Amino acid sequence: MTTLKDIGTALGLSVTTVSRALNDFPEVSAQTRDRVRAAAERLGYQANRSAQRLATGRSGMVGMIVKTSADYRADQTFMEILVGMSAALAARDTDLVLAVDQGRDPVEPYRRMLGRDLLDGFILNAPVTHDPRISFLNERGIPLVVHGRDRVDADYPFFTIDNHAVAAESVQLLAALGHRRIAYLNGPEQYSYAARRAQGYRAAMAQAGLPVLEGALTHDPPTAAAGYRQALSLLAGQRGAPPTAFICGSLLLAEGVMHATVDLGLAVPRDVSVMAHDDGLPMLSASSFTPALTVTHAALHDACVPLANALVDLIGGADPMSLQVLNRAELIVRDSTGPAPETGRTPWP
Amino acid sequence: MTTLKDIGTALGLSVTTVSRALNDFPEVSAQTRDRVRAAAERLGYQANRSAQRLATGRSGMVGMIVKTSADYRADQTFMEILVGMSAALAARDTDLVLAVDQGRDPVEPYRRMLGRDLLDGFILNAPVTHDPRISFLNERGIPLVVHGRDRVDADYPFFTIDNHAVAAESVQLLAALGHRRIAYLNGPEQYSYAARRAQGYRAAMAQAGLPVLEGALTHDPPTAAAGYRQALSLLAGQRGAPPTAFICGSLLLAEGVMHATVDLGLAVPRDVSVMAHDDGLPMLSASSFTPALTVTHAALHDACVPLANALVDLIGGADPMSLQVLNRAELIVRDSTGPAPETGRTPWP
DNA sequence: CTGAAAGCGCTTACAG
DNA sequence: CTGAAAGCGCTTACAG
Structure with a gap:
């Protein structure tokens, strides 16, 4: 491995000057800077992260902890975030350390990683309302960014879509089409996105x-x-008048709903309208549903670059409050939503 | 953060002795060792990885690089390995650094990670035959373990199931049931598991x-x-006499085959037998197919602990050839396989 | 059995 | 504008 000393020797400079040149210190002359840059390039220099960390307290590494077992269902979205973040962080010369959490205590793995004194910050995802991990890290002043937010008055950097609007706009679309009995198949209650x-x-x-x-x-x-299961129960069950429209928290839920309508001999959108929120996951396309699905759409991977930049900037000292992003999902009307049936299949209760 | 110096000061010992006690050096007295251990525990000491790396050349961190985009299909299996490895490595006090590969050159991301001089070794998965990543790392003497192997005479540590046997035993089962026209829906050709x-x-x-x-x-x-698509084409297409049995490389392929048999009005196993290899992924259960699926079964997560241990041992100086594991998959006969139909639906060509 | 000292590769006051 | 020196927290010959 090439070191600062190697470059210094090659150029007849001290490591001090080489270090400064490489780190864009203003006092070094333009000519020296260029010579050092060229030599570093030529010798394939890459800073030793461990030495940097020891000297500066910064490692250029951040962590992400994945809950396993019970939460395996989050695989798809988690993988999307994980891969996207890793790529976006790499563009900022930052490495991603992954850890898994198998215990009951959600903060324990963070405590352990902090003890290693290796990471500059964390990315959290899938927050629950008033997430204990967030308060734990915040109290200790550990830089963190969150995909989502655990409460509306969050005081840390986050990137989230407006989940309130995601649901509200879906209702408004269906209400405008004359639907009055609108079911909402939401995600698990504890997650803040679902609560919102x-x-x-x-x-x-x-x-x-x-x-x-x-x-x-x-x-x-x-x-x-x-x-x-839910669609079957609502459409054919004894729970009172069946809905004429379904809003689904995810494409997978919508897939199940569509399946249920087929099994019940109902036509979409003639008998029942179906729409969903689409996270833009690969291999799961709303437009290839039959009929093509009306959705609110916000690709998960769009969150990665903003989150990565926010974390690196935060570590660099940026103001947390300036790193909050609330995005609006896009409403895409396709063929799975239509006017409410003139006469309900069953009378209004 | 507690340092060795803190412990030394608290106990009136030098950092040298504290370091030795914590690292199980034989020369330190049992009494001192116990005192140091107790103090370390009490003070919540965890070694600073960066300092250790700088001093020893070892970081206690290993890397795994995921190919993205084109290979997104591997998500499910990759996530399983990733999470499993991370947990198994944590048990050996080793951290996992994740990087993504978005380029064409498969070795480039490894070269970049090596330049950082941060990692002690790598875990590779999904090898292609004569995988260039493996030769690249091997030539440079970088410790690595592979899930799978890129050739039968591999000279590095690996954990793999016997893929030759996986296919052969499936054929033997079906042949014993009287099937003569047996189709094999395999994985992509370039992967060594599929070639095997x-x-x-x-x-x-x-x-x-x-x-x-x-x-x-x-x-x-x-x-x-x-x-x-393949089952439809083989069963109803113009490719000659249709198979009476299918062996599928994965449960997802089998799911598609089952779907095709339903659409064609064929009964399983009366008209056609179906079996598959089952990687034991969560949320994808062979026994809940209708009918329950006959499989060769080997859970991916079983590979993780052996692989993690192998990598840590290898970094510790173990002989690579002693760290090779070839496992046999289990044959589980359920209800989707049966005797070949007495008379073929179409005559033997 | 224990300790003082050098060194790993960086950064950063402090001098000049 | 450049450099010598100290220090980050560890490990490890070298002495005793």
């Missing part, structure tokens, strides 16, 4: 003067099986 | 005196869509 969508759903239903029917707001992991 | 299975398939077919029909050995990514 539930609020948006209720608010928009209230504003449209529509009742939230018994059992019409459900909380499940994003799987086709759950979507199928 | 193709060899096993051909060998077992030859040994059973059965012909490999035109188009009966296919290579596709492990998706339900590919399974569906």
Whole structure:
């Protein structure tokens, strides 16, 4: 490995000057800087991270901890974030250390990683409301960015879509089409994104003067099986008048709902409208549903570059509050939503 | 952060002695060792990785590089390995650094990580035959372990199942049931596991005196869509006499095949037998297929602890050849395989 | 059995 | 504008 000393020797300079040249210190002359740069390039120099960390307290490495087992369902979205973050961090010359969490205590793995004194900060994802990991790290002044946010008045850097709007706009679209009985198949209750969508759903239903029917707001992991089960229960079950429209928290839930409509001999959108939120995951395309699915759309990978930059900037001393991004999802109307059926299949209760 | 000096000061010992006590050097007295251990525990000491690396050349960190985009299909298996390895490495006090590879040159990301001079070794997965990454790292003497192996005479540590046997035993089971036209829906050709299975398939077919029909050995990514398409083409297409049995490289391929049989009005196993290799991925259960699927079974996560241990031992100086594991997959006969139909749906060509 | 000292490769006051 | 020196927290010959 080439060291600063190697470059210095080659050029007849001290390591001090070489270090300064490479780190863009203003006092070094332009000519020296260029010579050093050229030599570093030629010799294939890359700074030794361990030595840098020891000297500066910064390692150029950040951590991400994945909850396993119970949360395996998050694989798809987690993998998307993980790979995207890793690439975006690499562009900022930062490495990503991965750890898994298998225990009950959500902060324990963070404590352990901090003890190693190796990482400059953390990326968290899938926050629950008032996430204990966030307060733990915040209290200790550890830089962190969050994909999502654990409360609306978050005081740390985050990137999230407006989940309240995601739900509300979906309701508004369907209400405008004349639907009155609108079911919302939401994600698991503890996650803040799901809690926020539930609020948006209720608010928009209230504003449209529509009742939230018994059992019409459900909380499940994003799987086709759950979507199928809930749709079957709502459409054919004994829970009162069936919904004429479904809003699904994910494409997988929508897949299950579509399956259920087929099995019940219902046509989409003639008998029932279906829409979903689309995270833009590869290999899961809303437009290739039959019929093509109306969605609110926000690709998860769009979060990665902003999050990576925010974390690196934060570590560099930027103001946390300036690193908060609230994005709006895009509403894409396709063929799975249509006017409410003139006469309900069953009379209004 | 507690340092060796802190412990030394608290105990009236030098950092030298503290370091030795913590690292189990034989010369330190049992009493001193215990005192040091207790103090370290009490003060919450964890060695600073960067300092250790600088002093010893070892960082306690290893790397894994994931190919993205084109290879996204590998998500499921990759995530399983990634999470499993991370946990298994943590048990050996080793951290995992993740990088993504988005380029064309497969060795470039390894070269870049080596330049950082941060990692003690690498875990590779999904090797292609004569994988250039493996020779690149081997030539430079970088410790590595491979999930799978890129050739049968591999001279590095690996953990793999016997893919030749996986295919051969499947053929033998079906041949014993009287099947003569057996299709093999394999994984992509370039991966060594798929190449090895193709060899096993051909060998077992030859040994059973059965012909490999035109188009009966296919290579596709492990998706339900590919399974569906191939099964449809083989069962209803113009490729000659249809197979009476399918062996699938993965559960997803089998899912597609099952779907195709339903659409064609064929009963499994009466009209056609179906079996697959099952990687033991969560949320994808062979026994919940209808009918329950006969499989060769080897859970991917079983590879993680052996691989993690092998890598740590290798870094510690163990003989690479002693760290090679070839496991046999388990044959589990369920309800999707049965005797070959008495009379073929179409006559023997 | 224990300790003082050098060194790993960097950064950063402090001098000039 | 450049350099000599100290220091980050460890490990490891070298002495005793």
